[in-house]
Amino acid sequence: xxxxRWRERLIEFCIRACGISSIAIVTLIFIFLLKEGLAVFRTxxxxxxxxxxxxxxxxxxxxxxxxxxxxxxxxxTIGAVVLSVPIGIASALFISEIAKxxxxxxxxTGIELFAAIPSVVLGFIGxxxxxxxLKQTFHLPTGLTALTGSIxxxxxAMPTIVSITEDALAAVPRGHREAALALGATRWQMMVHxxxxxxxxxxxxxxxxxxxxxxxxxxxxxxxxxxxxxIPHTLLQPVRTLTATIAAEMGETVRxxxxxxxxxxxxxxxxxxxxVINMLADLFLHRDRN
Amino acid sequence: xxxxxxxxxxxxxxxWSVWYGAIQALxxxxxxxxxxxxxxxxxPANSGKTSFLRSxxxxxxxxxxxxxxxxxxxxxxDLYRDLESQSVRRRVGIVFALPLPLPLSxxxxxxxxxRLRGERDPQRLxxxxxxxxxxxxxxxxxxxxxxxxxxxxSGGQQQRLCIARTLAMEPEVILFDEPCSGLDPISxxxxxxxxxxLKAKYTLVLxxxxxxxxxxxxxxxxxxxxxxxxxxxxxxxxxxxxxxQRTNDYITGRFG
Amino acid sequence: MWGQPWRxxxxxxxxxxxxxxxxxxxxxxTALVVIGVICVKGAGALSWEFLTKMPTQGMRxxxxxPAIIGTIELVGLTVFFALPIGVAAAMYLxxxxxxxxxxxxxxxxxxxxxxxxxxxxxxxxxxxxxxxxRFGTSLLAGALTLAIMILxxxxxxxxxxxxxxxxxxxxxxxxxxxxxxxxxxxxxxxxAIPGIMTGTILGIxxxxxxxxxILFTVAAFYLPRLPRSIFDQAMALPYxxxxxxxxxxxxxxxxxxxxxxxxxxxxxxxxxxxxxxRARFRRKRQW
Numbered sequence: 126x127x128x129x130r131w132r133e134r135l136i137e138f139c140i141r142a143c144g145i146s147s148i149a150i151v152t153l154i155f156i157f158l159l160k161e162g163l164a165v166f167r168t169x170x171x172x173x174x175x176x177x178x179x180x181x182x183x184x185x186x187x188x189x190x191x192x193x194x195x196x197x198x199x200x201x202t203i204g205a206v207v208l209s210v211p212i213g214i215a216s217a218l219f220i221s222e223i224a225k226x227x228x229x230x231x232x233x234t235g236i237e238l239f240a241a242i243p244s245v246v247l248g249f250i251g252x253x254x255x256x257x258x259l260k261q262t263f264h265l266p267t268g269l270t271a272l273t274g275s276i277x278x279x280x281x282a283m284p285t286i287v288s289i290t291e292d293a294l295a296a297v298p299r300g301h302r303e304a305a306l307a308l309g310a311t312r313w314q315m316m317v318h319x320x321x322x323x324x325x326x327x328x329x330x331x332x333x334x335x336x337x338x339x340x341x342x343x344x345x346x347x348x349x350x351x352x353x354x355x356i357p358h359t360l361l362q363p364v365r366t367l368t369a370t371i372a373a374e375m376g377e378t379v380r381x382x383x384x385x386x387x388x389x390x391x392x393x394x395x396x397x398x399x400x401v402i403n404m405l406a407d408l409f410l411h412r413d414r415n
Numbered sequence: 416x417x418x419x420x421x422x423x424x425x426x427x428x429x430x431w432s433v434w435y436g437a438i439q440a441l442x443x444x445x446x447x448x449x450x451x452x453x454x455x456x457x458x459p460a461n462s463g464k465t466s467f468l469r470s471x472x473x474x475x476x477x478x479x480x481x482x483x484x485x486x487x488x489x490x491x492x493d494l495y496r497d498l499e500s501q502s503v504r505r506r507v508g509i510v511f512a513l514p515l516p517l518p519l520s521x522x523x524x525x526x527x528x529x530r531l532r533g534e535r536d537p538q539r540l541x542x543x544x545x546x547x548x549x550x551x552x553x554x555x556x557x558x559x560x561x562x563x564x565x566x567x568x569s570g571g572q573q574q575r576l577c578i579a580r581t582l583a584m585e586p587e588v589i590l591f592d593e594p595c596s597g598l599d600p601i602s603x604x605x606x607x608x609x610x611x612x613l614k615a616k617y618t619l620v621l622x623x624x625x626x627x628x629x630x631x632x633x634x635x636x637x638x639x640x641x642x643x644x645x646x647x648x649x650x651x652x653x654x655x656x657x658x659x660q661r662t663n664d665y666i667t668g669r670f671g
Numbered sequence: 672m673w674g675q676p677w678r679x680x681x682x683x684x685x686x687x688x689x690x691x692x693x694x695x696x697x698x699x700x701t702a703l704v705v706i707g708v709i710c711v712k713g714a715g716a717l718s719w720e721f722l723t724k725m726p727t728q729g730m731r732x733x734x735x736x737p738a739i740i741g742t743i744e745l746v747g748l749t750v751f752f753a754l755p756i757g758v759a760a761a762m763y764l765x766x767x768x769x770x771x772x773x774x775x776x777x778x779x780x781x782x783x784x785x786x787x788x789x790x791x792x793x794x795x796x797x798x799x800x801x802x803x804x805r806f807g808t809s810l811l812a813g814a815l816t817l818a819i820m821i822l823x824x825x826x827x828x829x830x831x832x833x834x835x836x837x838x839x840x841x842x843x844x845x846x847x848x849x850x851x852x853x854x855x856x857x858x859x860x861x862x863a864i865p866g867i868m869t870g871t872i873l874g875i876x877x878x879x880x881x882x883x884x885i886l887f888t889v890a891a892f893y894l895p896r897l898p899r900s901i902f903d904q905a906m907a908l909p910y911x912x913x914x915x916x917x918x919x920x921x922x923x924x925x926x927x928x929x930x931x932x933x934x935x936x937x938x939x940x941x942x943x944x945x946x947x948x949r950a951r952f953r954r955k956r957q958w
Contacts, residue, residue, distance in 0.1 A: 133850055133851070133852045136852050137767065137851070137852065139759060140759045140762050140763045140767055141763055141767060141768075142759075143755075143756050143757075143759035143760040143762075143763060144759070144760050144762075144763025144764060144767065144768065144774075144777060145763075145773065145777055146756060146760055146822075147760065147777050147780035147781045147784060147822070147823075147826070148776055148777055148780045150780070150784060150819055150822070151780045151783055151784060153795075153799065154787065154791070154792075154795045157794075157795055157798040157799050157803075158791070158794065158795070158798070160798065161794075161798050211694075212694045212697060212698060213698075215690065215691045215694035215695065216691070216694050216695040216697075216698050216699075218691055219688075219691040219692055219694065219695040220695060223688060223691065223692075224695070231699065232695050232696070232698075232699040233699075234699075235698065235699025235700060235701075235702045235703055236695075236698050236699050236702065238702040238703070238706065238939070238942075239698065239701075239702040241876060241938060241939060241942045242702070242705065242706075242880075242935065242938070242939075243879075243880025243881070243882075243909055243934060243935075243938055244789075244880070244881075244882070245880070245882045245909045245910075245912050245913050245934075246709070246880070246912065246931050246934060246935055247705070248913075249912060249916050249927070249931050250705050250708065250709070250931075252916060252917075253916070253924075253927075254708065280698070280701060283698050287698070311680045311681060311683075311684045312684060313680075313683060313684035313687045313688065314680060314684075334786070337786045340788070341786070341787070341788030341789065341790075341791075342788070342789075343788065343789055343790040343882070343883040344789075344882045344883060344909075344913060347913075347917075348913070348916065348917060368788055368790045368883075371790050371793075371794065372790050372793070372883055372886055375793075375794075375797070375886070375887055376886070376887070380802070388794070389794060389798070392790075392791050392794040395788050395790070395791050396787065396788075396791050399783075399786045399787055399788055399791075400783055400786075402786065403782055403783050403785075403786040404779075404783075407779065407782050472846065474842070474845070474846060477842065477845065479769055501848050501849070501850055502848070504845065504846055504847065504848040505847075505848035508846070508847070509846045511839075511842070511843070511846075513839075515839045515840075515842075515843050517840060517843060517844075517858065518862065518957040518958055527844070527847060527857070528847035528848055528849070531844075531847070531848070531849045531853050531857065532848060564957060566957045566958070580847065581846075581847070584847060584848060
């Protein structure tokens with residue numbers, strides 16, 4: 126019996142260790158990013174890094190200002206959010222309140238399919254189908270622009286926004302709906318004045334998670350936004366995002382060099398941004414549940 | 416005059432109090448349970464009788480807010496201080512209120528406990544299955560269908576299967592927590608008949624909301640009210656001339 | 672009530688509902704259109720030769736066999752690491768702990784991990800597995816990186832599966848004298864396996880399609896042979912698609928679409944499998 130208890134204790138220990146592994150991993154990621162990335166701040170200050178307007182890592186001397194990259198990420202993200210939030214919420218409303226039977230299943234499956242398609246495939250389609258379309262429509266020198274990125278990423282964020290908004294709408298008690306209808310409102314009025322406000326914090330969380338998805342996207346964005354690390358004047362110009370920079374340039378840097386450290390430093394920025402967004406979204410989701 | 420030997424004590428409870436967090440469920444219960452008797456525990460809802468029952472095989476341990484003072488002795492050994500919960504539960508089995516078969520075959524339900532205890536010999540396991548199902552009055556109905564999923568049996572059959580499952584552990588004491596509450600009258604009668612047969616080999620403790628059932632089946636009856644043991648006496652005495660007014664009120668239906 | 676204001680409100684509703692319908696179609700049907708386009712344009716490339724031969728002439732001819740095998744091996748190794756750790760972590764959260772600050776922290780960490788950008792995972796994999804652990808660019812480094820990336824998926828699915836097992840099973844098992852681990856192993860885990868499996872398949876689909884985490888940790892572009900060990904580099908479908916569409920000119924369009932199609936079919940069939948299994952197990956469930 127004694128050895129069996131020993132075995133049980135060992136198993137329990139392994140289970141507990143795995144249980145807190147998530148905490149260990151998050152900490153490890155942060156540590157390694159810092160380990161390789163902080164080195165860059167020996168050559169430039171944090172302010173110059175975050176606010177510098179020129180990203181010329183291979184010039185002599187190299188310039189590591191990531192403002193154009195931040196603006197690039199920001200422009201694509203804002204564009205994607207502007208497109209995906211209204212359409213996403215509209216779809217969630219339609220699917221959960223109006224659609225019935227077969228059409229509901231088909232549409233739901235279609236949206237979930239988008240979530241399953243790998244980002245590199247969507248980037249591929251964006252490159253081969255969407256970019257030429259935009260190039261023709263707007264008479265641009267190239268179809269690889271921030272707008273292309275926004276549209277592509279909007280479609281990638283929609284499944285997230287739709288499914289979480291759906292959950293938020295489903296969590297609103299039936300009583301709310303029935304009370305509004307009993308008072309003589311049309312279903313549309315009920316949705317706008319009662320349902321959406323009641324699901325409010327859940328919808329905010331959905332939007333935040335959608336934003337997180339968009340900011341963190343790498344491959345699709347790399348393939349459709351043109352990779353020009355300059356601050357754009359309009360959305361119809363090529364840009365470079367934080368994520369694409371890392372992916373595109375890491376292959377050519379020397380390990381341990383300043384360029385290498387600068388890319389890790391961008392990683393730190395991305396990690397912090399996604400951390401903040403996830404914390405806030407989690408807050409809103411829990412506020413809704415309480 | 417024939418002198419009867421004094422009854423041997425199987426379980427002894429001394430000043431047993433139970434709390435769940437800040438709520439006290441039992442106050443200083445003291446009683447003795449005799450070997451091979453059926454002790455019935457009756458009382459209204461929230462009287463503590465289920466907490467009392469579950470104290471006897473340490474099922475209360477599952478609740479993280481469970482606290483206790485006092486002692487419960489099985490054959491003289493302290494259940495909580497001298498014995499491990501696993502060995503306690505093997506010696507003191509329990510049948511729950513709702514039939515709870517595991518989603519396994521009938522055979523695997525019965526052999527679940529013995530296999531986990533280390534029994535590997537297929538012959539001995541088969542014998543165990545037959546013996547337990549016979550003792551639970553279920554063997555004739557399922558003997559050629561042992562592979563069938565247990566969930567396909569009727570409610571009454573499932574409950575008897577749960578009894579067989581407990582018997583397969585070869586316990587010394589069997590606890591019954593309102594075992595017939597979800598059953599029709601015929602199944603109830605079968606379960607009560609089984610209990611009376613089991614008395615020959617085991618010590619039984621029965622918690623029930625049905626005072627008539629307690630009267631039919633038990634040798635002695637304990638009346639619980641609001642966490643206290645009000646009265647404990649032979650069945651005949653309790654139901655015809657109880658000492659405490661509250662016992663009388665409960666039995667005659669004035670409350671409960 | 673049936674006067675002008677009501678009729679106006681109904682008209683507004685009709686317009687609104689039509690817009691909602693169009694919005695939903697935009698999303699749902701575009702997915703089907705995208706898949707359709709890839710199928711149509713890529714089907715031409717799908718020949719036996721394409722799928723089973725090595726590439727030649729610097730990727731301009733031959734097949735994508737090593738990329739397919741590389742993806743399969745990579746994903747297999749990923750699950751080998753991610754599944755036990757993920758299921759154990761889920762068991763900790765449901766069976767071996769009560770809700771306290773530590774479990775809340777663990778859940779917060781899981782939520783965070785699921786939001787980390789995939790390229791940051793790539794950086795982490797580079798820093799930890801390729802460099803610090805000295806595994807080099809290898810299947811091992813790539814699989815470990817992907818394993819960490821899909822860990823939240825597996826933990827969440829496993830937790831849900833474990834929670835869906837009725838509490839009474841645990842009580843019954845304990846009442847028969849089983850220990851805590853025996854109860855988890857024999858009265859809970861077997862009945863949670865369908866849910867765990869579904870979640871794992873979805874995780875596999877995710878891992879198979881990711882590019883950024885494998886960019887710096889395993890992927891090789893032109894490697895016309897199969898990987899020799901887990902310490903070897905490998906080709907992989909997502910990376911392959913990326914390179915032939917952005918960096919190599921003069922590859923026939925059908926080939927590009929063909930590669931996209933193979934990857935798409937792989938990932939989608941995994942997702943469909945997961946959905947079908949989930950439905951089947953829900954029907955067969957006995958409780």
